Amino acid sequence: MSLLEVRNLTMQFGGLTAVNRFCLDLGENSIVGLIGPNGAGKTTVFNCLTGMYTPTDGDIYVNGQKVNTLKPSQITQLGLARTFQNIRLFRDLTVFDNIRIAFHYQIRYGLLNTIFRFGGFAREEDNIKVRTDELLEIFSLYDYRNELARNLPYGEQRRLEIARALAANPKVLLLDEPAAGMNPYETQALTELIKWVKEEFALTVFLIEHDMRLVMGLCERILVLDYGITIAEGTPREVQDNPAVIEAYLGEEALSC
Amino acid sequence: MKNAAVKYGAIIGALIALAGLVFINYGVYSYYIDFYLTGVLVIVCINIILAVSLNLINGFTGQFSLGHAGFMAVGAYISALLTIHTGWAFPVVLVLAGVASALIGLLIGLPTLRLRGDYLAIATLGFGEIVRVVILNLKITGGPRGLGGIAPKTTFFSAELAAILTIIIFVNLIRSSHGRAFVAIREDEIAAEAMGIDTTKYKVLAFSLGAAFAGIAGGLFAHHQMFIDPRSFTFQRSIEILVMVVFGGLGSISGSIVAAAALTILPEALRGIAQYRMIVYSALLIILMLVRPQGLFGTKELTDLLGFKAKDTAHKEKNQAVETTGGEG
Amino acid sequence: MAAIIQEIIQQLVNGISLGSIYALIALGYTMVYGIIKLINFAHGDIYMLGAFIGFFAINIFQMSFFPALIVAMIVAAFFGVVIERLAYRPLRHSTRIAALITAIGVSMLIQNVALLVWKPDPRSFPDVFPFKSYKIWGVYLDNRQLVILGVALFLMVVLHYIVRYTRMGRAMRAVALDDDAARLMGIDVDRVISFTFALGSALAAAAGVLVGIYYNRIDPMMGGMPGLKAFVAAVLGGIGVIPGAMIGGLVMGVAEVAVVALTTSTWKDAVAFGILIIILLLRPAGILGQHEREKV
Numbered sequence: 040m041s042l043l044e045v046r047n048l049t050m051q052f053g054g055l056t057a058v059n060r061f062c063l064d065l066g067e068n069s070i071v072g073l074i075g076p077n078g079a080g081k082t083t084v085f086n087c088l089t090g091m092y093t094p095t096d097g098d099i100y101v102n103g104q105k106v107n108t109l110k111p112s113q114i115t116q117l118g119l120a121r122t123f124q125n126i127r128l129f130r131d132l133t134v135f136d137n138i139r140i141a142f143h144y145q146i147r148y149g150l151l152n153t154i155f156r157f158g159g160f161a162r163e164e165d166n167i168k169v170r171t172d173e174l175l176e177i178f179s180l181y182d183y184r185n186e187l188a189r190n191l192p193y194g195e196q197r198r199l200e201i202a203r204a205l206a207a208n209p210k211v212l213l214l215d216e217p218a219a220g221m222n223p224y225e226t227q228a229l230t231e232l233i234k235w236v237k238e239e240f241a242l243t244v245f246l247i248e249h250d251m252r253l254v255m256g257l258c259e260r261i262l263v264l265d266y267g268i269t270i271a272e273g274t275p276r277e278v279q280d281n282p283a284v285i286e287a288y289l290g291e292e293a294l295s296c
Numbered sequence: 297m298k299n300a301a302v303k304y305g306a307i308i309g310a311l312i313a314l315a316g317l318v319f320i321n322y323g324v325y326s327y328y329i330d331f332y333l334t335g336v337l338v339i340v341c342i343n344i345i346l347a348v349s350l351n352l353i354n355g356f357t358g359q360f361s362l363g364h365a366g367f368m369a370v371g372a373y374i375s376a377l378l379t380i381h382t383g384w385a386f387p388v389v390l391v392l393a394g395v396a397s398a399l400i401g402l403l404i405g406l407p408t409l410r411l412r413g414d415y416l417a418i419a420t421l422g423f424g425e426i427v428r429v430v431i432l433n434l435k436i437t438g439g440p441r442g443l444g445g446i447a448p449k450t451t452f453f454s455a456e457l458a459a460i461l462t463i464i465i466f467v468n469l470i471r472s473s474h475g476r477a478f479v480a481i482r483e484d485e486i487a488a489e490a491m492g493i494d495t496t497k498y499k500v501l502a503f504s505l506g507a508a509f510a511g512i513a514g515g516l517f518a519h520h521q522m523f524i525d526p527r528s529f530t531f532q533r534s535i536e537i538l539v540m541v542v543f544g545g546l547g548s549i550s551g552s553i554v555a556a557a558a559l560t561i562l563p564e565a566l567r568g569i570a571q572y573r574m575i576v577y578s579a580l581l582i583i584l585m586l587v588r589p590q591g592l593f594g595t596k597e598l599t600d601l602l603g604f605k606a607k608d609t610a611h612k613e614k615n616q617a618v619e620t621t622g623g624e625g
Numbered sequence: 626m627a628a629i630i631q632e633i634i635q636q637l638v639n640g641i642s643l644g645s646i647y648a649l650i651a652l653g654y655t656m657v658y659g660i661i662k663l664i665n666f667a668h669g670d671i672y673m674l675g676a677f678i679g680f681f682a683i684n685i686f687q688m689s690f691f692p693a694l695i696v697a698m699i700v701a702a703f704f705g706v707v708i709e710r711l712a713y714r715p716l717r718h719s720t721r722i723a724a725l726i727t728a729i730g731v732s733m734l735i736q737n738v739a740l741l742v743w744k745p746d747p748r749s750f751p752d753v754f755p756f757k758s759y760k761i762w763g764v765y766l767d768n769r770q771l772v773i774l775g776v777a778l779f780l781m782v783v784l785h786y787i788v789r790y791t792r793m794g795r796a797m798r799a800v801a802l803d804d805d806a807a808r809l810m811g812i813d814v815d816r817v818i819s820f821t822f823a824l825g826s827a828l829a830a831a832a833g834v835l836v837g838i839y840y841n842r843i844d845p846m847m848g849g850m851p852g853l854k855a856f857v858a859a860v861l862g863g864i865g866v867i868p869g870a871m872i873g874g875l876v877m878g879v880a881e882v883a884v885v886a887l888t889t890s891t892w893k894d895a896v897a898f899g900i901l902i903i904i905l906l907l908r909p910a911g912i913l914g915q916h917e918r919e920k921v
Contacts, residue, residue, distance in 0.1 A: 112491075127490075129479075148473075150469070154469060410906075
């Protein structure tokens with residue numbers, strides 16, 4: 040059974056069809072890219088998958104369970120976590136707290152326990168601290184631990200968002216332009232990090248990205264979206280050679296190379 | 297090292313609070329503090345409960361309620377009616393007042409929480425006014441003539457105890473994963489939802505909990521004044537509570553406590569120049585907002601601020617360590 | 626049957642008179658909100674100031690109605706500009722709640738200074754239009770209602786002209802849409818905001834004077850409830866939308882009069898806010914407002 044299955048997903052805003060009959064099938068421990076020109080509907084796909092939008096038509100299944108009408112938090116709890124194109128950190132909280140918050144739904148103690156501090160309260164809190172610090176180490180953010188998220192350099196903010204998503208214990212990680220605004224060196228480091236994280240956490244990664252080096256170097260399979268329609272799908276090589284893709288998207292770049 | 301600083305601050309804070317409590321209690325029970333001043337202290341305790349509970353909604357969860365007096369009114373009337381008609385024990389009456397207010401809070405919370413920011417503020421303002429007008433028109437509440445003959449069951453001790461319990465409950469709540477869920481909603485609701493936090497549930501929870509404690513405060517108020525009427529629970533009252541929260545700092549419990557105490561005692565101190573009292577009060581409010589819009593403490597707690605000194609030295613040590621290693625390399 | 630219809634028309638006339646006063650106040654709320662996203666809580670108190678200035682202009686300076694109305698509008702406009710300059714402008718880049726609290730503070734300050742200077746007792750407004758009542762098809766209409774309707778309608782037409790057809794009006798609309806872009810286009814945003822406050826305050830002052838002649842009494846606390854209701858009217862019509870404030874004001878006035886006619890007057894405040902909550906739940910953007918989806 041596939042982890043994430045999308046059948047004929049369609050999203051309309053008024054008369055505009057932002058996404059048209061989008062299909063996707065993600066198996067375990069795979070890594071797939073979604074590319075396309077600006078305004079092609081990529082982020083809209085993400086927003087539908089994560090429950091931010093309710094699709095106009097089509098079905099989304101996470102682990103075989105239909106999630107079309109679930110709230111974003113419920114979908115996250117089923118194992119789908121994401122980052123945002125326009126970084127959405129808890130800006131006025133520390134780096135540590137940003138990650139710590141994402142463990143929330145895995146907490147077992149109830150409201151009364153927080154007041155009376157019975158039983159597992161301290162143990163669970165300690166456990167979260169340890170796991171938060173682990174993530175900070177993995178993402179080389181430990182030095183910023185007590186810094187406010189807003190004060191972090193841009194690249195670190197992007198990394199922190201990925202770390203925070205991982206704290207939500209996903210099976211599928213959705214990354215929306217993780218390398219946006221990074222220099223080639225940082226992008227290279229990020230590519231390695233995503234690769235490593237995917238193996239280490241046994242994740243499936245689905246990512247939107249404009250940086251072709253990252254996409255081509257990372258993804259096993261690529262989907263190309265243009266005006267909401269999937270115009271191509273295949274391995275990086277197949278997609279690169281696809282005339283429709285070149286015309287819609289890679290056209291300018293192919294010419295300028 | 298940061299942890300050491302926090303602990304240091306917490307210990308100092310606890311000691312100051314304890315010393316203050318002992319001092320005040322000694323004053324009250326040895327009659328150094330007169331009857332009138334003890335009454336002011338009871339109001340301080342009630343206002344602390346109101347401010348801390350509103351801070352959960354407005355400060356920690358980032359919602360904007362302008363209807364806290366409405367919840368207070370529900371608690372005040374329910375508890376007063378229970379005392380008059382049933383004669384149940386005071387703590388039971390208070391708890392029931394809290395439960396009733398919480399239910400009303402739930403009722404208000406569920407439909408209105410889709411609204412954001414200003415719209416929510418106006419909806420809660422409207423709710424508060426509706427509660428007042430309903431009370432004004434009911435027979436059992438005495439309508440505009442008010443409800444008198446409420447047994448004076450609120451003592452300094454019960455008010456103090458209620459305030460301390462409220463503070464403990466809210467501090468413990470905030471310093472837990474559930475508390476962090478509230479704060480996450482304040483910081484970025486969409487990101488919080490994406491991290492698996494059921495934001496609707498927590499917003500309703502914040503409203504209900506805030507309402508519950510406002511109801512308890514209302515109960516204490518009713519049994520302190522012995523007489524209540526709708527004029528005690530106008531929009532102005534909601535504003536007064538809000539001002540305490542903002543003055544102390546949205547998201548700072550110790551700020552709410554200090555502000556509730558200061559803003560209750562200040563108008564009393566200005567009573568000598570009674571006619572200028574409210575002018576000074578409102579001018580102070582404007583100046584405070586212009587000079588320090590984040591309030592006295594911002595989102596920090598008194599214990600964080602007391603811990604500063606230790607934190608600074610810790611920071612210096614660390615810097616020195618870095619310099620030394622730099623020198624070696 | 627005819628009696629019922631007559632009664633309905635009578636209440637409509639009364640409601641529209643009251644509603645046009647709400648609409649005048651609501652316009653100030655909606656313009657200020659549209660332009661700096663601030664609920665200007667002190668607006669109701671500007672309306673009170675306007676009533677008092679009109680009162681003094683007529684009583685002490687022996688002016689007739691229209692000059693007094695104009696004086697009240699000009700002085701209130703000045704107050705509006707000064708308040709914005711001193712209290713709101715420094716907070717423009719601060720949090721919205723800080724600005725809102727400041728507005729509440731300004732409102733309390735004006736009320737309490739007025740209470741100190743003018744004393745809490747209500748004063749009776751000079752009788753500039755000796756009461757005359759006309760009966761048309763069984764519906765009573767008095768000369769004061771005619772003055773209120775006439776002045777309100779005239780001011781709304783003027784406002785419409787200013788906002789639609791003048792340079793300043795165009796600048797106001799530009800700043801409301803996007804103040805940064807407006808600034809880049811060379812618009813002096815500070816001046817536009819000052820002008821908006823002046824305009825809104827003048828309309829509120831006019832409403833104050835009109836209420837003075839309608840109810841014949843004014844007091845320093847008179848701004849509170851009508852202020853809130855006018856704000857509700859602005860939300861009802863779609864806050865930030867100028868025609869919305871007019872419609873919202875009228876709906877509010879008619880609804881209130883209807884409730885007083887059907888139940889007792891003590892329920893009228895609850896119904897005003899009840900309508901508000903229902904509207905917010907069913908159509909949060911108001912009657913004429915556009916719903917905005919938050920970008921993810």
